[in-house]
Structure formats: C-alpha cells, structure tokens
Amino acid sequence: MNIKNLLEQKGRQCYTITPDNTMAEAVSKMMEHHIGSLVVVDEHAKPISIITERDVMFTIHHHGCDINTTNVGEIMGSKLVACDITDTIKEAMTLMFDNETGRRVRHLPVIEDGQLVGLVSNGDLLLRMLEEAEFENKVMKNYIQNWPEEDVS
Secondary structure, eight states, rough: OOOOHHHHHHHHHHHOOTTTTHHHHHHHHHHHHSEEEEEETTTOOOEEEEEEHHHHHHHHHOOOOOTTBBHHHSSSSSSSOEEEETTTTHHHHHHSSSSSTOOSSSSSEEEEEEEEEEEEEEEHHHHHHHHHHHHHHHHHHHHHTTTTOOOOO
C-alpha cells in the first residue's frame, strides 16, 4: 500500500496556518479540530513547515513566551519533512525516523506535484502496517492449513 491509497481511505483533510498567525491562534485551531499539528503554508499555500502541540509546549516551557504575541513563524522548524503521495507506507515510516532534521517526527505532510494534499500521522501508518501484517498472517495460515499431503505410498 502507498500513501495515495491510505489517503483515499483516511481522507485528505489537512489544516494549515501561516507564519504570521500567533501561537494562540494555532492552539485554538488545533483544539477546535482535535488535531495535534498544523502545516505552515506561505502566501501561495505552499507548505513550508509544520507546527505541533509539542512545539508549542516546548516553546512555552523553555522560552516562557506569550502565545498571544509570539508568531508561528518564530517557533516553526526551518525544514519541512514531508512525503510524496507515491511513497510506500514503509518509506513514509522510515522518513519519520530518518530525515534531514535528525529528529523523529510524528506527522508527515503529503505532497503531490509540489502541493499539499494531506497529512499522515505515525498512528495512521502503524494502523495500515498492522492491517497488512494481519492480512499476510491470515493468508499464510490458510496456505499452511490447505497444504496438500504428500503421497507416501
């Protein structure tokens, strides 16, 4: 299965924010939609970064900033880790652990022809990997149970 198939099942809903919005606006949007991240887009809706609930908590704890006056652009990462819609589940999962930032990520924006088309989380990927493993297990058990007996005569 690839990311395109996953998005067809899951849906392509993805919420965005701009660097000029405040952290308070980001928190409000995440709470309103019950999500843990927002893709940061520029004025042309091109994805440039991502902000997560962890980013917000880390910034408040370590820098004591005011979320009402601190902009998203001040705390967002400088590099966007994203996958392509044609990537496999395994490739996307690998990217979450091994990417150019050197940090693990839990949310991957999905890009198609340079445009944001969705978002997948580590939970989405793990669920699909589990479903695939269960299906393969079922097929193998069926294969073993129906193995033809050898003729010993």
